[in-house]
Amino acid sequence: MSSQNALLEIDNLHTGFNIDGDFHHAIKGVSFDVKPKEVVCVVGESGCGKSVMSLSIMQLLPKHNGKIDKGEIRFNGKNLAEYSEKEMNNIRGKDISMIFQEPMTALNPVLTIGFQLDEVLLNHSKDSKESVRKKSIQLLKDVGISRSDQIVHEYPHQLSGGMRQRVMIAMAIACEPQLLIADEPTTALDVTVQAQILELIKKIQDERGTAVMLITHDLGVVAEMADRVVVMYAGQVVEQSDVDRIFHDPQHPYTKALLGSIPKMEEEVDELNTIRGIVPTLTKMPKQGCRFVDRCPAAMPECRQIDPQLGETDKGHTVRCLLYEESRPGEKAEVRS
Amino acid sequence: MLLYTLRRILIMIPILIMISIVVFSLALAMPGDALSGQIDPANTDPQYVEQMREQLGLNDPVHVQYARWATGVLQWDFGRSFNHRMPVTELIGERLPNTILLSVMSLMITYVLAFFMGRYAGRHPYTPGDYGIQGLNYLMLAIPSFVAAIFAIFIFSFQFGWFPSTGSVGSGLEAGTWDWWVSKIHHTALPALVLGGLTTASYTQFLRNDIIENAQKDYVRTARAKGTPEGTIYNKHILRNSVIPIITLFGFDIASIIGGAVIIETVFTYRGIGELLISSITNRDYSVVTAITLMLSVATLVGNLIADLIYGVVDPRIRVE
Numbered sequence: 301m302s303s304q305n306a307l308l309e310i311d312n313l314h315t316g317f318n319i320d321g322d323f324h325h326a327i328k329g330v331s332f333d334v335k336p337k338e339v340v341c342v343v344g345e346s347g348c349g350k351s352v353m354s355l356s357i358m359q360l361l362p363k364h365n366g367k368i369d370k371g372e373i374r375f376n377g378k379n380l381a382e383y384s385e386k387e388m389n390n391i392r393g394k395d396i397s398m399i400f401q402e403p404m405t406a407l408n409p410v411l412t413i414g415f416q417l418d419e420v421l422l423n424h425s426k427d428s429k430e431s432v433r434k435k436s437i438q439l440l441k442d443v444g445i446s447r448s449d450q451i452v453h454e455y456p457h458q459l460s461g462g463m464r465q466r467v468m469i470a471m472a473i474a475c476e477p478q479l480l481i482a483d484e485p486t487t488a489l490d491v492t493v494q495a496q497i498l499e500l501i502k503k504i505q506d507e508r509g510t511a512v513m514l515i516t517h518d519l520g521v522v523a524e525m526a527d528r529v530v531v532m533y534a535g536q537v538v539e540q541s542d543v544d545r546i547f548h549d550p551q552h553p554y555t556k557a558l559l560g561s562i563p564k565m566e567e568e569v570d571e572l573n574t575i576r577g578i579v580p581t582l583t584k585m586p587k588q589g590c591r592f593v594d595r596c597p598a599a600m601p602e603c604r605q606i607d608p609q610l611g612e613t614d615k616g617h618t619v620r621c622l623l624y625e626e627s628r629p630g631e632k633a634e635v636r637s
Numbered sequence: 638m639l640l641y642t643l644r645r646i647l648i649m650i651p652i653l654i655m656i657s658i659v660v661f662s663l664a665l666a667m668p669g670d671a672l673s674g675q676i677d678p679a680n681t682d683p684q685y686v687e688q689m690r691e692q693l694g695l696n697d698p699v700h701v702q703y704a705r706w707a708t709g710v711l712q713w714d715f716g717r718s719f720n721h722r723m724p725v726t727e728l729i730g731e732r733l734p735n736t737i738l739l740s741v742m743s744l745m746i747t748y749v750l751a752f753f754m755g756r757y758a759g760r761h762p763y764t765p766g767d768y769g770i771q772g773l774n775y776l777m778l779a780i781p782s783f784v785a786a787i788f789a790i791f792i793f794s795f796q797f798g799w800f801p802s803t804g805s806v807g808s809g810l811e812a813g814t815w816d817w818w819v820s821k822i823h824h825t826a827l828p829a830l831v832l833g834g835l836t837t838a839s840y841t842q843f844l845r846n847d848i849i850e851n852a853q854k855d856y857v858r859t860a861r862a863k864g865t866p867e868g869t870i871y872n873k874h875i876l877r878n879s880v881i882p883i884i885t886l887f888g889f890d891i892a893s894i895i896g897g898a899v900i901i902e903t904v905f906t907y908r909g910i911g912e913l914l915i916s917s918i919t920n921r922d923y924s925v926v927t928a929i930t931l932m933l934s935v936a937t938l939v940g941n942l943i944a945d946l947i948y949g950v951v952d953p954r955i956r957v958e
């Protein structure tokens with residue numbers, strides 16, 4: 301069901317790491333699309349492979365132990381794995397750009413903000429240094445940094461976390477990318493700053509029509525931003541749909557549990573209704589059956605034997621759980637949105 | 638920055654006073670007359686010694702002696718060298734430029750070699766080139782400097798005849814002329830190569846490890862995500878971070894550079910401070926020993942200050958308002 305008009309197609313992606321001589325998958329068969337101008341939110345708990353997936357897209361996995369060993373990532377229809385390192389450098393920062401989780405360490409401490417912002421423009425254009433610098437100052441204004449003509453001469457440690465994240469955003473949008481990957485861009489920030497940064501991303505997306513893949517584990521953010529939602533668990537997509545159906549008709553027990561773990565203001569809750577347990581580490585992943593089984597309130601004995609497949613239960617709504625006929629192997633095989 | 642510098646210099650004053658007291662006490666504990674150098678160390682006649690001590694004020698209370706000595710030192714007066722029959726200041730003034738030349742040349746050699754080897758090994762770790770450089774490093778760390786010096790003299794002076802094996806300048810040359818300078822540098826080159834070459838090991842290793850560590854940092858990933866080519870990432874982003882500790886290393890290293898120079902100068906009979914120190918100890922010329930000891934302590938202190946100040950200049954995070 302590969303859609304012709306998708307900007308990014310992730311197709312049965314398998315990414316893993318060499319740990320103590322053995323290869324372990326952190327991503328095992330992830331498939332989904334991002335269409336132009338669309339906001340896709342990827343949700344899941346810590347350790348479920350969200351960052352590994354975004355680094356796979358950028359082809360920025362740690363060289364010494366990380367590897368994509370199966371599947372394809374197509375951008376505008378072309379497999380990214382086929383690009384040389386040099387061609388990939390032409391895409392990174394220009395067609396696909398990325399904002400990272402940790403603004404405190406993502407900037408180089410000994411280079412000025414101006415240098416680091418100019419760099420992305422110089423990498424992808426033949427403009428003179430002067431005109432690039434002018435553009436950098438304008439970009440900083442665009443992301444809401446006042447006195448930007450002074451900030452270009454300052455160093456990262458002189459800025460607050462929120463300001464640094466704005467600088468990161470300025471870098472990411474400098475070359476007007478078609479796709480912006482934001483990996484938990486607000487996790488490390490204060491609540492008030494979080495809201496401002498999200499608003500900024502939303503505004504950029506509206507004005508420039510950039511497609512955004514927003515990674516988060518905050519369902520409040522999802523409700524605010526998403527057109528479509530991809531729920532990940534332990535390196536797999538367990539459910540995906542448009543944002544309304546995820547909130548009003550969640551199907552996978554994990555999605556339901558996630559939704560249950562949002563504290564509701566009106567209810568008097570002593571304890572957050574969080575999901576018991578944690579995501580298994582790569583080396584402790586069950587070899588067979590559903591990866592959620594140890595934490596699933598609806599688990600059945602067969603869940604330990606049969607690998608559930610991603611099946612379409614409703615148009616544009618896919619789920620990976622044996623409670624649904626569509627997920628049983630041999631029924632409809634892996635479906636993509 | 639100015640305020641910071643002033644504060645650092647002010648803090649040095651009590652430390653300097655402490656150092657001077659220690660050196661002074663050591664001098665008192667030495668036999669003979671280590672402060673003014675006017676009693677013949679070879680003449681052991683008790684009457685002569687007693688008479689001279691009385692005359693020089695060596696029987697005065699300790700604090701009076703200290704005050705007298707410290708006043709002298711502040712006026713750049715370290716007494717006389719009995720052996721050389723001249724003021725210690727003059728003697729040191731003759732030797733010091735040679736040692737400075739040797740230290741500067743060896744430092745330059747260290748930095749150039751360490752920069753290229755460290756950069757290569759850091760960018761290509763765990764490759765044959767890296768292993769080669771590491772092997773060389775261990776070799777340099779393992780060889781004592783006097784052994785290396787003797788080997789260097791044997792090979793480069795005696796076998797190939799490329800460098801003179803002794804002295805710090807050719808004879809019969811007028812100081813300050815072109816030929817004199819050429820001869821000086823020619824004489825200094827081999828000891829500097831040995832001294833600088835041996836120190837290269839730790840600098841190279843330091844730079845290599847720092848580059849490898851920095852290559853894992855988040856900011857490198859950000860640079861990659863911007864489409865920055867690998868070469869630029871290493872030469873601009875990583876190196877800019879990794880040279881900071883290396884640049885400041887030398888300030889802390891001044892003492893060990895001079896320590897190394899003592900041995901190298903002696904082997905090469907190179908007329909510098911180190912050679913003077915050793916020969917003064919052998920000849921019981923204690924006033925010279927005292928003066929050099931004090932100078933080396935101060936040099937170490939100043940070295941640390943320089944290191945800190947350079948750190949402030951090259952690292953924007955330390956630049957204090």
Ligand SMILES: Nc1ncnc2c1ncn2[C@@H]1O[C@H](COP(=O)(O)OP(=O)(O)OP(=O)(O)O)[C@@H](O)[C@H]1O
Nearest residue numbers: 317326345346347348349350351352353362581582
């Ligand atoms: N370089 C690596 N080497 C080995 N294992 C890794 C490496 N990077 C990530 N992993 C493992 O892969 C799994 C997924 O990690 P990932 O960072 O993608 O999680 P995440 O979903 O982004 O979590 P978070 O919300 O905390 O950012 C984790 O178990 C992690 O330990």
Ligand code: SF4
Nearest residue numbers: 590593596603621622
């Ligand atoms: S397959 Fe079984 S264990 Fe897995 S989520 Fe569905 S019901 Fe739970």
Ligand SMILES: [Mg+2]
Nearest residue numbers: 350351401483
């Ligand atoms: Mg992450």
